[in-house]
Amino acid sequence: MLGFLLLLLNKRRKCVGKPVGACPCADPTCQVETVRGQSAHSGLKSSSAMQSPVSDSPVRPGFHRVEVQKTTWVVPDRYTTLWAIGSGAYGTVCSAIDQKTKEKVAIKKLYRPFQSLIHAKRAYRELRLLRHIQHDNVICLLNVFTPDSTLEKFQTFYMVMPFVAQDLGHIIKRKRLSDRIITYLFYQLLRGLKYIHSAGIIHRDLKPGNLAVSENCELKILDFGLARQTESEMTGYVVTRWYRAPEIIFNWMHYSQTVDVWSAACILAEMITGSVVFPGHDSIDQLKKILHLTGTPDTSLVQKMQSKDAQSFVKGLPPQKKRNFKEVFPAMSEKAVSLLEGMLLLDPEKRLTAKQGLAHPFLAEYHDPDSEPDSEPYDDSFESLELDVGEWKSLIHMEIMTFDPDNPGQTAV
Template sequence: MESPVKKGFLRLEIQKTTWEVPEQYTALKAVGSGAYGTVCSAIDQQTKEKVAIKKLYRPFQSLIHAKRAYRELRLLRHIQHDNVICLLNVFTPDFSLEKFQTFYMVMPFVAEDLGHIMKTRRLTDRIIVYLFYQLLRGLKDLKPGNLAVNENCELKILDFGLARHAESEMTGYVVTRWYRSPEIIFNWMHYSQSVDLWSAGCILAEMITGQVLFPGNDSIDQLMKILHVTGTPPSSLLQKMQSKDARSYVQGLPIQKKKNFKEVFPSLDVHAVDLLDSMLLLDPDTRMTAKEGLSHPYLSEFHDPESEPDSPPYDDSFESMELDVGEWSSLIHMEIMTFDPSNPSATAM
């Protein structure tokens, strides 16, 4: 005997998974799935807009999953930014906190990701500058995982550096290594937001040249391709490496001098070369920040300090909380019960 469906909800079977969603969402179609859950596109009958609904796969199966689910929900609620995917709605078909097992998050649907666009057509210089400007604007306080672009060339950052996942979790998809900064690949030191500026530099170079900048076959090959351009780490950087093994490994490499970026990118204009030069620095402490990037001459056409929001500080004090699965679950339940679509960032905390 099947359990009852909550009033105003529909039950559907999608790719062997049961979905229970409010009746306002119609025409559900599976568009992708990963280690964490499944995403469907749908039409929101209230706004007639296309949305993406994400169902997390067993969010409370372990402490790690529960905290990760809470983190994702909190981050999405916090973000109010043109260049970042925001939360339109969050709901659960479960009747009570005692029965609370599943929840769904609704976000705007964005058609294509940047990788796909780069593969299918050459971007004009002006579009590249515009996309990159939006990327930095969204990066001022975020970690990019995925970048999406709509018909008007508006870029959105989709899913944040929550995704510092292990390679295996990335469903065998290793290409992300190509955009990772060396300190992340090799765990050289505590990383900061500057890892995103490295990724952004790789993405910019690829948009302009149409070629992946550092297409390593494996981590070591990746490092070789990077050092071939950046030169081997100076002693100032070696001293910062926390791992002795990393330090002695890097010290044992043949010394290479930093390449002149004008020669690495002969076809690029001066400003683009200079910008890449400031982002693709081995030492994360010397890498340019998103804020500095925005005022770089390469982006002067779009730069407008007035319209580049510093978002309100995100309260991540929960990161240090030692709670059990049930407590994370009730925090999420409270967030869902207090969610107001007209004011998504007003959190229950």
């Protein structure tokens, strides 16, 4: 089985560093601020702690050991000046200086990636996705390594990605953005979504904290730990509640890329208004807040719901008509309201796609079909495989051993 999987691996490519464009705002006071100690990378909880050297058992040649926030990191000698910038449920992120390129990077260390079957498969999924991606508005993989010298000793690994100053969530909380910056950021978000959707990939966890923004207003989509391809059967509760599409709340088992479009629309509205659009206290309250704006589903949409419980619940709700979006969002331009209405449709089959959103008049200033590329085909046939933890570990180890940051297209297969 593992030998067969070797033939399915994609060729590696370097991350393209070209920016989409310069920040559209010439006024320095409108530029996005960078806050020391806050990072957009992976949408993790912010922290700040400098490294300290550690003396312990010998490490693999070419590596050195440091302690960051009482956690031991063993990294190649090329990465120095580690600084903890975030932590989350699945890993910790440090900034570092790559002495080879003289650039600042972000290094993600996964927490016990092989502690369970779920963790091992999630780690492999994220690694495969990051190796495939090559787009200005989506985070990519610069390097991946393990300090463990053999497969038998293999217990942890690190992924190196571009460092970006902070996430959109921090920015929204700190200041109100100009209309032009909002338009430019949202254009980049849809541009990135079009790319990953063209590969059949659904992000499934879009939120302001998973969108990195540089000082030049360049946006990158982060955190692909939950992403899957369209054809995969999916569990319902994966997106942070406030940005969750209604079909996920209705617990449809086969939803499409338009769940990301719904989340993107929530982010657009939040950038413009400065407030979360649907701040539900729980799933039921979330659904009620959505329906208060969109109105209750019609009969044809209710019949599409696979969950009988969801059908019964929605049928039991008092009928509500769709509200006037312009009255709900008086600060929005007519074009912004029009785009929002097309993206916040209850029926996912009628909702705008990312590609259609890019062509909307709201984004006319930046829309250029020739600079909005699709992805090369992405093979995620591994999703249907029934492997044990040891087999997933072997696949991850093989991915790491065949990755050459200087020649990412060269493989051992």
